[in-house]
Amino acid sequence: MQYNLSKKYEWPGMYTQIRNFVSRCQTCLQAGRAVANTNFHMLTASTPGELIEIDTVGPLPCTPRGNKFIITAIDHFTKIAWARAVTHKSADCVLRFLTEDVLTIFPDAKNILSDNGLEFKSATTLKVMNEKGIHWKFGSPYHPETQGVIERFNDTIMRKLKKVCNFSHDTWDTAVHLAIDAYNKSFHRAVGCSPFELLHKETPLFSVDAGLVSKKHLKNFRTYTRNQEE
Incomplete structure (x- = not known):
């Protein structure tokens, strides 16, 4: 603030x-x-869109609109992030999220990193990304720290969501866009703005x-x- x-x-x-x-x-x-003062982390990408990390959060309390999950993504270089409330943690939802939200900002993205969730292993999704020249990488289940950037973002966006919707379990999905807007417009120590x-x-x-x-x-x-x- x-x-x-x-x-x-x-x-x-x-x-x-x-x-x-x-x-x-x-x-x-x-x-x-409480957020401890830490040194700046080295950026893992050298250009915008070089590495985008994606994940899912949930299940959360089901809203009247049937939403129970949030798909999240963050660009490692700019730290710009996206989030969308969805009814199911499915490959179709992931593909729509990528094509309608993420790739409208970074149409020339190079790499996408995710965990080994089935929603990320759809042959259709991987084929579409491959046709766009995007390489999909999967993190090692034995080294979860490879997904550290998205995990920290998920924690941040959930705290912002609680503030925005004041802990309302049946309206959290209507506040996701407000929480992500607040995150993207807030100071980020890793990038200095x-x-x-x-x-x-x-x-x-x-x-x-x-x-x-x-x-x-x-x-x-x-x-x-x-x-x-x-």
């Missing part, structure tokens, strides 16, 4: 007020966890911005940040 606000706003006592506000947020206290900024080369805007400044100012702000980065 502090990182995103400081990019666009400033007022006397800002940082103290933000810390006090967050420290009193009961939802944040229940869903959050938010994944959104690294991917799009511009500062993200939030719904609150529209209520505080005019549309003309927001347009000018985007133009200004692009010019600064160029």
Whole structure:
């Protein structure tokens, strides 16, 4: 919160007020966890889309819409991530998720990494990825640390989801897009900015911005940040 606000706003006592506000947020206290200060991890990819990791979370409490699982994915270089609520942990759901969500951002992705779940071993999915020039890699069940990036992301997105939907078991699937948007627009220590900024080369805007400044100012702000980065 502090990182995103400081990019666009400033007022006397800002940082103290933000810390006090967050420290009193009961939802944040229940869903959050203490994060230790660690050194930056070396990136495992040298370009966007070089390595994308995919996984599934669940089963979760079944919602009125029948959703019980979340398919997640993260790009190792930019840390940009995706998540989709689904009814079944199936190969069809995985293929739709990849083609409709992930590959619309990285159509020239090089490698996809997953565990050995049956939903990832569909001959159809592997054939489609192969035709796109994408190599599918499977992590070793004896070395689960090879999926460490996606496991950490899954933990993060579940905590954000709990905050967004306030622990509601029957509406969590309607909040997945809000949780993933919050993650992608939040500061990430591994890349030194938010994944959104690294991917799009511009500062993200939030719904609150529209209520505080005019549309003309927001347009000018985007133009200004692009010019600064160029």
